[in-house]
Amino acid sequence: MAEKGLLKEWLTRRRRNRSIELAYKQMKSSVETVVELRRCLTAIIDGDFTEAEKSIGRLFLMEMDVDELRRKVLIELAKEEPSKFREDFTHLVQGLDVMADHVKDSARSLLVLLRKKKIVPREVWVSYLNLVDNIVLCTRALLRAIEELTDKSEEVMRYVIEVDRLENIIDEQYISIMETLVGSEELKPGVLMTLKSLLEFLENAADTCAGTAEYIRVLLG
Incomplete structure (x- = not known):
């Protein structure tokens, strides 16, 4: 792991590098997959199931684009001189990629x-x-934290703390939804199982964000 402050210097010097530009594009695309998932759920609630399926189709295409961008980023980063800075930044890129998965x-x-x-x-x-x-x-707070790595550490930490706060809220929501599912008498077993899987995947996405934010916290020292 890079020494405190030096990752910022490494990123600042490479701000206009193709690898860094591609990385930021990939991370922004990862965040957009969550936004698209929200559109899908909104369509379901509105009873527009056709639009909901279209939204899922768009999300799948977006995730494929995220994967392709990740491959390009890793190829470009591999051209950089091996260093802890490159390793740390690669970890951040892969964190948001896993979240999109x-x-x-x-x-x-x-x-x-x-x-x-x-x-x-x-x-x-x-x-x-x-x-x-x-x-x-x-995810937006995490992205802002990563973007601010070339600027003030105080701003980075502010967004990292926001990720922590939101993860705690998400944990409470997870428990509440799970209690609702377990206590439901109208949901059929297959539906209940699928809804529980959906909840676990969403929790995993939030946990990945929190884990990546914690990595940033450690980088800041």
């Missing part, structure tokens, strides 16, 4: 429910939407 897995669970035309109470969908709202905020 969890979002894609969430979308797959939604697609199964949509294609099988399974009935889920509106209040359950609303609780999932509220959780995803906070994941959107969490």
Whole structure:
């Protein structure tokens, strides 16, 4: 792990490098997958299931784009002289890539429910939407923390703390939704299992964000 402050210097010197530009594009695209997932849930709540499936299709394409960008970023970073700075930045890139993978897995669970035309109470969908709202905020705060690494450490830490705050809220929402699912008598076993899988994937996405933010906290010393 790079010495405190030196990663900032390394990034600042390479701000206009192709590898760094591609990395920021990839990370922003990762965040957009969560935004698209929110659009999908909104469409489901509105009863527009056709639009919800289209949204999932867009999300899958976006995730493929994220994967392709990640490969390009890693190729470009490999051209850099081996260093702890390169290793640290690669870790941040891969953190958001893993988060996007969890979002894609969430979308797959939604697609199964949509294609099988399974009935889920509106209040359950609303609780999932509220959780995803906070994941959107969490991923955006993480992205801002990464973007601020070339600027003031105080700003970076402010966003890292915001990620922590949001993760705590998401944890509470996770427990609340799980209690609702376990206590439900109207959800069929297959639907219940799929909704629980969806919840786990969303929790994994939030945990990945929090883990990446914690890595940044350690970098700051």
